[in-house]
Amino acid sequence: MSAREDEDYGSWAGAYALGALTPDERNRYEQYLHRSEDARAEAAEFGDTAALLGSATEPVAPSPELRANLLAAIASTPQLPAEDPAPSDETTQRAREDVLVGASTLGGNVIEPAAGSKAARRWSRPVAMLAAAAAVVVLGVGVAGGTGLLNPQSEQQQAISALEDADDLQRVEATATDGTPVSVLWSEELASAAITSDDMPELADDLVYQLWMIRDGETIPAGLMEDGETAAVMDGELHQGDVIGITVEPAGGSEAPTTAPILLQAT
Amino acid sequence: MLVTMTREPERVEQAPASLEDLLTAVASGDRAAFAELYDRTAPRVLGLIKRLLIDHSQSEEVAQEVFLEIWQTATRYQPTKGAAVTWMLTMAHRRAVDRVRASQSSRDRDVRIGIRDYEPGFDQVSEAVEVSVEHQRVAKALARLTELQRQAVQLAYYGGLSHSEIAAKLSIPIGTVKTRLRDGMIRLRDELGVVP
Numbered sequence: 001m002s003a004r005e006d007e008d009y010g011s012w013a014g015a016y017a018l019g020a021l022t023p024d025e026r027n028r029y030e031q032y033l034h035r036s037e038d039a040r041a042e043a044a045e046f047g048d049t050a051a052l053l054g055s056a057t058e059p060v061a062p063s064p065e066l067r068a069n070l071l072a073a074i075a076s077t078p079q080l081p082a083e084d085p086a087p088s089d090e091t092t093q094r095a096r097e098d099v100l101v102g103a104s105t106l107g108g109n110v111i112e113p114a115a116g117s118k119a120a121r122r123w124s125r126p127v128a129m130l131a132a133a134a135a136v137v138v139l140g141v142g143v144a145g146g147t148g149l150l151n152p153q154s155e156q157q158q159a160i161s162a163l164e165d166a167d168d169l170q171r172v173e174a175t176a177t178d179g180t181p182v183s184v185l186w187s188e189e190l191a192s193a194a195i196t197s198d199d200m201p202e203l204a205d206d207l208v209y210q211l212w213m214i215r216d217g218e219t220i221p222a223g224l225m226e227d228g229e230t231a232a233v234m235d236g237e238l239h240q241g242d243v244i245g246i247t248v249e250p251a252g253g254s255e256a257p258t259t260a261p262i263l264l265q266a267t
Numbered sequence: 268m269l270v271t272m273t274r275e276p277e278r279v280e281q282a283p284a285s286l287e288d289l290l291t292a293v294a295s296g297d298r299a300a301f302a303e304l305y306d307r308t309a310p311r312v313l314g315l316i317k318r319l320l321i322d323h324s325q326s327e328e329v330a331q332e333v334f335l336e337i338w339q340t341a342t343r344y345q346p347t348k349g350a351a352v353t354w355m356l357t358m359a360h361r362r363a364v365d366r367v368r369a370s371q372s373s374r375d376r377d378v379r380i381g382i383r384d385y386e387p388g389f390d391q392v393s394e395a396v397e398v399s400v401e402h403q404r405v406a407k408a409l410a411r412l413t414e415l416q417r418q419a420v421q422l423a424y425y426g427g428l429s430h431s432e433i434a435a436k437l438s439i440p441i442g443t444v445k446t447r448l449r450d451g452m453i454r455l456r457d458e459l460g461v462v463p
Contacts, residue, residue: 014448018423019364020430047353049456053424054356056405057318059310066313066327067305073331074301074338082294082342177332178369179325201369 013039017046024204159233160194163187176200176246176262184244184265191237193222193244193267198230206251211235212261214243224253242267283307286351294341301338308352309334312359319363319427329366333359360424367427408458416451419444 009032015021016029033040163169166187174182180200186193195211203209209225211234225232225246234244246263247254284292284300286307292300312333317326336358344354409417422428422436430448434441 011442011445011449014420014450014452015423015430015445017452018420018448019360020423020428020433020444020448022429022431044349045456045461046452047349047357048461049452049459050360050424051350051353051356052401052405052459052461053420053455054315054360055311055352056402057311057314057425058402060314060317060323060326062309062313062327062330066309066331067302070305070331070334070338071298071302073335074298077335077338079294079296079339080342179366180369 009036010039013042013046016043017050019050156231156233159192160185160196160231163190163192163194163233166190166192170267172265174263174265178262180262182246182263184263184267186238186244186267188238188240188267191239192233193238193242194231194233195225195244195246196231200225200227200229203227203248207248208251208253209262210247210249210253210257212245212247212257213238214245214264215239215241219245219256221253221255224249238267240267286355287346290337290341290344290351290354291346293338294344304337305334308355311352312355315356315359316363318425319360319367325366326363329362330359333362336362364427368429404459408455411458412451412454416447416454419447420451420455423448 009029012021012025012029012032016026021029033043163185166189168187168189170186170188172184174184176182176197178201180197182195182197182200184193184195193213200209208227209232211222211225211232213220213222213234213236220236222234222236222244223232238244244263244265244267245257245261247257247259247261249258284303286304289300289304289307293304309330313326313330316329316333317323320326320329333355337355344351409420412420418437419433422433423430428436430441430444434444437444
């Protein structure tokens with residue numbers, strides 16, 4: 001990184017503290033922060049300043065349900081270990097940092113894209129527990145990459161049409177953790193499921209959406225949904241009671257989820 | 268009453284535990300401490316989120332995400348590196364901005380920004396009667412910025428706009444936006460007496 005580029009980064013301090021950088025710019029700026037002590041000091045001061053802007057907004061009383069939900073949720077939500085995860089977790093970390101907006105050093109304190117960070121805290125308790133279980137499952141036999149790739153659009157369309165025509169079609173309009181509307185379709189008769197969404201946020205080049213079927217405590221890879229795709233038929237047979245999940249994974253997919261689900265839907 | 272886990276409280280507060288102490292207790296899995304932390308900070312956290320998102324139920328969803336994240340990551344908070352409220356509000360702001368941007372592709376994004384522009388007081392410092400001391404302090408400091416700096420800072424922080432969106436909206440180069448944001452923050456920092 002040249003001194004000249006670093007000079008440019010110097011002017012980003014305000015935008016960084018005010019949240020006006022894109023996630024990618026934010027990552028680059030944070031790398032710059034590691035190199036510059038002066039910039040770190042400024043970032044800390046600006047972070048405090050921005051927080052004052054934040055505390056100056058009109059307080060809003062939350063609903064009693066919010067409190068109740070949270071207290072119920074924390075009872076089954078594990079906390080991060082105090083230390084950084086083992087190096088073997090690198091891919092996970094990288095994927096999280098790329099997608100889930102990255103750790104921040106604002107104010108000198110790390111804000112982690114933790115396990116489940118950007119994740120829906122809308123999960124009901126059992127589903128949250130399921131997800132926690134899913135996250136630690138390591139599959140004996142992995143299915144990565146190629147086998148999980150999408151069918152050509154036309155085949156996919158046919159499969160989706162078949163699903164839509166199924167007598168026992170179930171369709172749930174769900175919301176991913178970032179607010180993106182996602183439709184989940186399935187039919188037990190056809191033992192088939194699909195995801196459709198017109199608005200999946202674009203991912204970095206080395207990342208992909210991966211679909212999962214969660215069954216009896218096992219998390220089974222069910223194909224990928226590449227950038228720009230608006231629909232994906234899930235690989236494998238859907239069993240009664242499966243939970244369908246979506247995570248963001250390194251390109252090619254993972255054998256087991258390495259990030260928190262952005263969507264979980266019970267069938 | 269909560270038993271604090273720190274050996275040496277950094278500052279002795281009134282009767283109740285400091286937010287820093289509470290967060291430290293939360294880090295050890297203390298759910299009662301979490302409940303107290305929530306009770307003392309939720310209106311502020313939700314207030315900030317709602318300032319960006321406008322919609323109440325969406326704001327509550329994001330607030331729930333934020334507090335769950337606080338529960339999960341309290342273990343990573345270090346009191347020596349900054350105030351608890353800064354840590355929490357930074358997280359809240361970031362999640363709110365994420366949510367605002369997530370709907371970027373959908374049409375309601377423009378609609379919402381449009382609505383916000385016409386909302387009275389959005390582009391100026393609210394001089395509302397019933398405001399907190401903090402609010403008055405910040406309002407005063409904001410008033411010391413140039414009009415252009417204030418506009419850029421507010422669009423970024425309260426509007427959740429990225430610097431390129433601000434540049435497009437104001438028809439000025441991105442470099443100019445960055446400079447305005449930085450100059451604005453320098454002036455704010457000095458006016459608010461934020462010490463290094």
